[in-house]
Amino acid sequence: MNQRVQVLIIGSGPAGLLLGQLLHNIGVETLILERQSQEYVLSRIRAGVLEQGTIELLELAGCGERMRVEGIIHSGFDLAFDGQRYRIDLQEMSGGKTMMVYGQTEVTKDLMNHRLATNGITIYEAQDVQPHDFNTNQPWVSYKKDGVEHRVDCDFIAGCDGFHGISRASVPDQAIEIYEKVYPFGWLGILADVPPVSHELIYANHPQGFALCSMRSMTRSRYYVQCSLEDKVEEWSDDRFWDELRFRLPPDAADQVTTGPSIEKSIAPLRSFVSEPLRFGTMFICGDAAHIVPPTGAKGLNLAASDVFYLFNAIQEYYEENSESGLEAYSKKVLSRVWKAVRFSWWMTTVMHRFPDTGTFGQKIQEAELHYLTSSTPATQSLAENYVGLPL
Numbered sequence: 001m002n003q004r005v006q007v008l009i010i011g012s013g014p015a016g017l018l019l020g021q022l023l024h025n026i027g028v029e030t031l032i033l034e035r036q037s038q039e040y041v042l043s044r045i046r047a048g049v050l051e052q053g054t055i056e057l058l059e060l061a062g063c064g065e066r067m068r069v070e071g072i073i074h075s076g077f078d079l080a081f082d083g084q085r086y087r088i089d090l091q092e093m094s095g096g097k098t099m100m101v102y103g104q105t106e107v108t109k110d111l112m113n114h115r116l117a118t119n120g121i122t123i124y125e126a127q128d129v130q131p132h133d134f135n136t137n138q139p140w141v142s143y144k145k146d147g148v149e150h151r152v153d154c155d156f157i158a159g160c161d162g163f164h165g166i167s168r169a170s171v172p173d174q175a176i177e178i179y180e181k182v183y184p185f186g187w188l189g190i191l192a193d194v195p196p197v198s199h200e201l202i203y204a205n206h207p208q209g210f211a212l213c214s215m216r217s218m219t220r221s222r223y224y225v226q227c228s229l230e231d232k233v234e235e236w237s238d239d240r241f242w243d244e245l246r247f248r249l250p251p252d253a254a255d256q257v258t259t260g261p262s263i264e265k266s267i268a269p270l271r272s273f274v275s276e277p278l279r280f281g282t283m284f285i286c287g288d289a290a291h292i293v294p295p296t297g298a299k300g301l302n303l304a305a306s307d308v309f310y311l312f313n314a315i316q317e318y319y320e321e322n323s324e325s326g327l328e329a330y331s332k333k334v335l336s337r338v339w340k341a342v343r344f345s346w347w348m349t350t351v352m353h354r355f356p357d358t359g360t361f362g363q364k365i366q367e368a369e370l371h372y373l374t375s376s377t378p379a380t381q382s383l384a385e386n387y388v389g390l391p392l
């Protein structure tokens with residue numbers, strides 16, 4: 001079967017769905033091809049914290065209604081170390097900006113529902129998706145669905161297919177430069193229907209390893225502890241997790257932890273990764289397909305949204321003003337912002353985690369840095385400015 005659309009989007013994660021909706025709203029025809037089922041995409045528990053810029057983009061896409069009601073505004077978070085908690089007042093330190101706790105699952109659900117309601121088409125369980133001829137002005141994508149081969153011709157391909165996607169993998173090695181750092185630990189995360197330990201997030205540095213107290217609502221908590229890359233989820237009973245979490249928190253927070261059965265438990269490795277450039281002729285790479293940050297700075301989903309902002313503007317300019325200048329500038333503009341978030345996420349990871357090779361000296365240096373961060377206004381401002389998201 002043959003078909004033609006203006007923009008073919010690979011991947012129905014937040015990047016693909018958001019780009020699809022923004023384009024659909026201005027009358028650009030899109031088709032999204034997703035390898036997994038809709039249920040599978042919605043079952044992935046990932047990001048939890050949205051920057052204001054991401055919220056504004058979701059609103060622009062017309063998907064902000066439920067988020068505005070159910071999202072929880074956070075004006076600060078706690079840094080915990082050396083047995084104490086110190087509040088970072090994000091709002092005061094960033095000139096009025098806040099964050100919102102609203103899970104990626106909810107963002108994805110809202111985007112999927114809105115796409116359906118506005119007659120946007122997504123093909124789930126599309127197999128063997130393959131971009132072709134993206135070094136020409138006549139790119140096309142092939143895929144299989146229920147054993148039938150399909151071909152979609154288009155003006156542009158948007159590779160929004162995550163770290164393991166096919167778009168970046170289709171580019172010859174010599175045309176791409178990879179920058180990567182793999183960290184020697186992972187995050188073990190659990191989701192549980194218990195009230196959060198505190199009304200704000202707590203990022204904890206402890207000699208035994210990092211811990212993070214987050215949430216999805218006032219009745220659903222999301223917690224993480226740094227773990228070894230050799231650890232298996234099966235080795236972590238709920239009881240072991242709760243004991244470890246409490247051990248790594250300052251006593252006043254540990255006392256407030258409400259435990260309960262986990263409803264999800266998984267281990268994620270941590271890496272920093274950037275591929276350059278992000279444009280290959282008529283194919284543009286976006287979100288996790290282009291870059292990965294360790295989750296410590298809560299930047300991954302927000303970066304995917306800011307990439308989409310630039311790509312959407314560039315494609316809009318192409319169709320409405322017949323200008324390619326946005327498309328030409330895309331890679332450079334995105335990478336400039338991405339590298340700043342990569343730096344921030346790397347730095348926050350470095351300050352908060354226990355590294356196997358740095359010993360007690362490393363721990364003392366981290367504590368000195370954390371004392372400095374929480375006692376120097378310019379240092380706190382720099383942390384806040386980056387955490388709430390640098391301007392687009």
Ligand code: RFL
Nearest residue numbers: 011013014015035046047048161162287288299300301302
């Ligand atoms: P996604 O979400 O990975 O979506 C890509 C989609 O492409 C599909 N796909 C294909 N489809 C067709 N053909 C193929 N060959 C395909 N290959 C792949 C996939 O099935 C998938 O549906 O990428 P996207 O849209 O760029 O979104 C990125 C975000 O998901 C990611 O950056 C965040 O989840 C990162 N992240 C966080 N980000 C934040 O901003 N704040 C946070 O608090 C935060 N916490 C986190 C996180 C990520 C985590 N993990 C598990 C990696 C916490 C964790 C634990």
Ligand code: PHB
Nearest residue numbers: 047048214295296297298
């Ligand atoms: C989450 O709630 O999943 C979360 C929050 C903050 C982070 C990372 C993950 O930095």
